[in-house]
Amino acid sequence: MIKAIDPIKKLTTFLLIGLFLLQGISLQALTLQVSNDPFKEARNFIHHDNKEEALKALQELANSAEQEDNMQLLLDTYHQFSLLYLELEDLETTLFYWDRAGVLLKTTEYPYGDAVHKYINAVLLYRSDNNFQAMRELNEVKRLTNDKNLLNHILLAEADIYLKLDKFEDAKTNYNALLVNSDNLERSFLATKANLGLARLHKKLEDLESAQKHGEAAMEIALKNQYFREIDRASRFLAKTYEELGDYASALKFNKKILNLRDSIYNLNRLEAQNKKANQIKFDQFAKTLEDLEGKNEELSASANRSEITAILTSAFLTIISILAVSLYRNNQIKLKTNDLLQTKNSELEIARDAAVTAMEAKMNFLSTVTHELRTPLYAVTGLTHLLLEENPAEHQKEHLKSLKFSGDYLLNFINDILQINKIDAEKLEPLNIDFKLTKVINDVIDSLQQNAKDSKTSLVVNIDKNIPPTLLGDPLKLSQIFMNLVGNALKFTKNGTVTVIAKLKEHTADQVTIYFAVSDTGIGISEEQQKNIFDSFEQGSIQINREYGGTGLGLTIVKSLLGLFDSKINLNSAVGEGSTFFFDLNFKVKETYEEELTFEPSVDDYNFEGLHVLVVEDNKINQVITKKMLNKKGITCDIANNGNEAIDAAKANEYAVILMDIHMPGISGTEATKQIRKFNTQIPIIALTAISMEDSLDEFFEAGCNAVVTKPFKPEVFYTKIGENVFGSQTTSNS
Numbered sequence: 240m241i242k243a244i245d246p247i248k249k250l251t252t253f254l255l256i257g258l259f260l261l262q263g264i265s266l267q268a269l270t271l272q273v274s275n276d277p278f279k280e281a282r283n284f285i286h287h288d289n290k291e292e293a294l295k296a297l298q299e300l301a302n303s304a305e306q307e308d309n310m311q312l313l314l315d316t317y318h319q320f321s322l323l324y325l326e327l328e329d330l331e332t333t334l335f336y337w338d339r340a341g342v343l344l345k346t347t348e349y350p351y352g353d354a355v356h357k358y359i360n361a362v363l364l365y366r367s368d369n370n371f372q373a374m375r376e377l378n379e380v381k382r383l384t385n386d387k388n389l390l391n392h393i394l395l396a397e398a399d400i401y402l403k404l405d406k407f408e409d410a411k412t413n414y415n416a417l418l419v420n421s422d423n424l425e426r427s428f429l430a431t432k433a434n435l436g437l438a439r440l441h442k443k444l445e446d447l448e449s450a451q452k453h454g455e456a457a458m459e460i461a462l463k464n465q466y467f468r469e470i471d472r473a474s475r476f477l478a479k480t481y482e483e484l485g486d487y488a489s490a491l492k493f494n495k496k497i498l499n500l501r502d503s504i505y506n507l508n509r510l511e512a513q514n515k516k517a518n519q520i521k522f523d524q525f526a527k528t529l530e531d532l533e534g535k536n537e538e539l540s541a542s543a544n545r546s547e548i549t550a551i552l553t554s555a556f557l558t559i560i561s562i563l564a565v566s567l568y569r570n571n572q573i574k575l576k577t578n579d580l581l582q583t584k585n586s587e588l589e590i591a592r593d594a595a596v597t598a599m600e601a602k603m604n605f606l607s608t609v610t611h612e613l614r615t616p617l618y619a620v621t622g623l624t625h626l627l628l629e630e631n632p633a634e635h636q637k638e639h640l641k642s643l644k645f646s647g648d649y650l651l652n653f654i655n656d657i658l659q660i661n662k663i664d665a666e667k668l669e670p671l672n673i674d675f676k677l678t679k680v681i682n683d684v685i686d687s688l689q690q691n692a693k694d695s696k697t698s699l700v701v702n703i704d705k706n707i708p709p710t711l712l713g714d715p716l717k718l719s720q721i722f723m724n725l726v727g728n729a730l731k732f733t734k735n736g737t738v739t740v741i742a743k744l745k746e747h748t749a750d751q752v753t754i755y756f757a758v759s760d761t762g763i764g765i766s767e768e769q770q771k772n773i774f775d776s777f778e779q780g781s782i783q784i785n786r787e788y789g790g791t792g793l794g795l796t797i798v799k800s801l802l803g804l805f806d807s808k809i810n811l812n813s814a815v816g817e818g819s820t821f822f823f824d825l826n827f828k829v830k831e832t833y834e835e836e837l838t839f840e841p842s843v844d845d846y847n848f849e850g851l852h853v854l855v856v857e858d859n860k861i862n863q864v865i866t867k868k869m870l871n872k873k874g875i876t877c878d879i880a881n882n883g884n885e886a887i888d889a890a891k892a893n894e895y896a897v898i899l900m901d902i903h904m905p906g907i908s909g910t911e912a913t914k915q916i917r918k919f920n921t922q923i924p925i926i927a928l929t930a931i932s933m934e935d936s937l938d939e940f941f942e943a944g945c946n947a948v949v950t951k952p953f954k955p956e957v958f959y960t961k962i963g964e965n966v967f968g969s970q971t972t973s974n975s
Contacts, residue, residue, distance in 0.1 A: 276424065277312065278319055285323055286428055288467040293323055314343050314352045321359070326468075354384035362396055369579035370400050388424045391417060395429065398436055402443070410440055431460045431469045438476055451480050621952040622865035629872065674830045675715035677754075678703055681740060684722045691730045692738070699726075700739040707744050707754060712828035717801050724798050725758040725821050733762035736818070750829055757822035765813040773811070795821075846963035849874035851896040853962075856886040856912065857928070858904045862951075866899065866928075873959060883912030890916045895923060896966050900945065902929035910943045917944035924965035928953070 277300055284293035297319055304313035317340035324333040337359060344352055361376035377393050384390070398413035417433035420426055434457035441450035454477045461469040478493035624643050632640060685699050692699045722740065729738040739759045746753040765773060773795060799809050802823055813819035853870065855877045857863045863879050870877050878893065880886040882904050890898065898916070902909035913925055927945040940948050947961050 278315070279424075281319060281323075282424070285326065286464070286466050286468075290323070290327065297323070310343060310347045311349050311352065314340050314347060314349060315355075317343070318352070318355050318359070350383055351386060351389075354380050354386070354389060357383065358389065358393065358396075364579075365396065365400050365403075368583065369575065370404055371582060372575060372579050373400055388422055391420055391422050391425070391429055395432055395436070398433075402436065402440055405443070407440060407444060411437065414440065427460055427464050428466060428469075431457050431464075431466055431473075434460065435469065435472060435476065438473075438480075442476075442480065447480055447484050451477065451484065454480060617952045622862075622869065625955050626865065626868050626872075671714040671716065672712055672828070673715070674710050674712055675718075676709060677707060677711055677718075677742060678709070680715045680719055681722060681742065684719055684726060685740065687723070688726055688730060691727065695730055695733060696735045697730055697733050698737045699730075700737060702739065703742045704744045704754075706747070707742060708747075708752060708829045710830040711752070712830055713825075714805075717804065718825075721798050721801050722758070724795065728795065729758055729760035729762065729819070729821075733760045733818070736761035745824060747829075751826060752829055753824055753826050755822065755824055757820055759818065759820040761818040764815040764817050765811070765819055766815050770811055770813060846959070846967060848959070848962070851875045851962075851966065852894075853877045854880060854886065854889055854893070854895045854898045856880045856883070856898065856904075856909060857901045858882055859901075862901075869955060869958065875962075883907035883909060883915075886912045887915050890920060890923070897924045897926060897962055899928050899962075900925050902927055902940070910939060913940075913943045913945055926961055926965060 278297075281293050281296040281300070284290075284296060297316055301313060301316045301320075303309075304316055317336045321333045321336035321340065324330075324336065337356075340352070341356060344356060357376055357380045361373045361380065364370075364373035364376060374397065377397055380393055381390065394413045394417055398410045398417070401407075401410035401413065414433040414436045417429050418437075420429050420433075422429055434453045438450045438453035438457060441447070441453065454473055457469065458473040458477065460466075461473055474493045478490045481487070481490035481493065620643070624640055628637070628640050681701060681703065685701055689699065726738060726740060737760070739757075741755070741757040741759070743755045743757075744752060745755045795809070798821075802809050802825075805825055807823050807825055809821060809823050811819065811821055851874070853875060855863065855866050855870070857866060857879065858881055867877055867879070877899075878889055878895075880889050883906055886898070886900065886909075889895075900909040900913055907915075909927060909929070913927075916923070916925065921944075924946045925944060927940045927948045928951055929940075929948065937948055946965050949958055949961050
């Protein structure tokens with residue numbers, strides 16, 4: 240029997256045990272080492288999954304420790320009991336023995352026992368996903384002991400934590416160290432665990448062959464030493480791995496091994512005997528605790544000594560304090576667990592965020608590169624088509640050339656839409672704030688779409704509120720894009736009907752107006768189900784609509800994104816067969832003074848290009864030929880520079896009316912070449928001809944010294960007009 244302990248301590252101990260029995264915690268098995276290794280026999284029974292014999296051996300050690308009053312051996316036995324029940328997933332009994340060990344530690348100076356107790360707590364934290372706290376606790380354990388066996392189990396626990404945190408290199412280092420461990424107590428068992436850990440690690444890395452190799456190694460050691468639980472775990476792992484490798488014969492072999500193993504180990508008679516023994520030992524421990532307490536209560540009842548009454552009161556007080564302390568401790572543990580979980584989740588969210596940003600950047604870079612590269616051959620298609628149409632082709636050829644031109648224009652619009660979406664997603668578009676006339680913006684859009692309206696036999700009606708100030712401050716280009724997409728979309732789905740554009744003054748303050756815009760049509764309409772995703776990319780309601788009406792399905796997405804730049808939102812009212820109305824509000828600053836609008840705008844025919852000599856800077860041979868022929872059509876001669884360096888040399892040696900500068904070239908770019916030319920010639924007009932990409936900025940071209948920018952593939956009339964504007968200025972020369 241254990242020597243008498245102070246009654247206050249025993250009463251407090253019992254109450255604490257009762258409180259801890261309400262908790263349940265899961266923990267991995269550990270085998271302890273003390274002098275002369277009294278647990279060797281119990282350890283073997285545990286590894287061989289013989290619970291009944293392991294419990295008998297541990298009970299004998301506990302009885303011996305109590306008879307000899309060996310508190311350290313009793314402590315180790317309690318820890319061993321708790322570890323065994325952890326392996327069996329009997330959490331209540333596990334905590335009972337672990338708490339008994341903890342109570343004894345309060346009255347026993349035993350550093351190794353403290354280390355094991357902290358180790359158990361570390362694994363508890365790991366099992367509860369408090370990985371960072373678990374690592375801190377393991378570091379504390381290493382400070383308390385140099386026991387080789389315990390340190391090896393710490394290596395294994397750290398490796399498992401590293402694996403859970405996807406720190407594969409750190410986990411691999413620890414597992415590999417355990418493969419060659421020199422542990423005198425559990426060398427083979429630890430090597431089995433390490434091989435299983437490496438197998439799981441390589442599985443996460445999708446290296447199935449290495450995973451299979453380590454799984455087989457674990458199986459070989461487990462079979463040799465009859466570690467039945469590890470045989471079962473290795474069999475399950477290998478069955479799954481071989482199935483993923485497509486080796487179904489091997490997978491079937493290990494599935495059969497699992498069944499045979501379970502039949503040989505987990506039969507009903509054996510389970511009944513083991514459970515009976517476990518319950519008997521547990522009952523004996525509870526009965527002994529109650530017997531000790533009853534004996535002490537009788538001693539106190541028989542005593543009339545005031546000091547003993549005081550002791551009872553003191554015991555009650557201490558018990559209350561202990562309960563409060565335990566409650567605070569548990570609350571603090573919950574708080575720590577929550578903080579650790581939040582830290583883990585934040586790390587996971589940061590990783591997910593970084594991965595999403597990387598994926599988005601990769602997508603944008605890919606689309607930007609594709610759209611830019613497509614523009615170069617598309618320039619050849621549209622340019623050659625234009626030249627062929629001007630060379631008086633036969634009537635039967637005109638139809639084919641016009642179809643080719645239409646296809647080129649369609650593809651160009653598609654590329655522009657993708658580039659526009661990318662720029663908006665990448666936040667590379669910012670609204671301008673310049674003065675413009677709303678009436679001109681809307682009428683220009685309507686004029687450009689009149690041919691589409693004629694083709695669909697649809698009337699275009701414009702209704703602009705006269706109370707709207709003539710001149711506003713805003714972004715006319717993006718407003719034009721919005722109306723171009725909305726009106727173009729309405730015309731596409733309306734035949735023999737009407738499309739109406741409305742601009743109505745909604746609110747007018749001293750320096751700002753709010754305008755209501757709407758685009759209505761009498762077309763096919765949109766069902767309620769289709770309206771849910773009509774503003775998503777590449778959505779047109781249905782496959783049938785896409786096939787019948789064509790288009791990219793990006794127009795409304797662009798409208799939605801552009802309006803987002805102005806903190807506005809697109810709205811829709813529609814019903815099938817009754818048409819659709821898209822409407823939104825926009826705020827504009829009002830310009831206090833304005834000038835009368837000039838109605839004259841020069842056209843290509845207003846310029847006399849005969850005799851002009853220009854420099855074409857272009858690295859693509861086909862583009863050189865096309866640009867040269869287009870210039871010759873207007874009587875313009877040219878020199879060709881294949882790169883930026885040649886352009887600089889040519890500009891120094893010759894006089895040109897204008898330089899047509901490609902931007903994207905090998906060696907120095909067109910932007911850099913323009914900067915170099917501006918150092919010795921600030922007067923010559925330089926027009927940037929570029930298949931502009933998402934990374935390009937018009938401001939960058941102008942800052943380098945360009946006078947204008949023409950996007951390839953360009954329309955011939957735009958090309959000639961830009962040359963005329965920059966060579967002749969606002970004065971036309973047709974009559975000179």
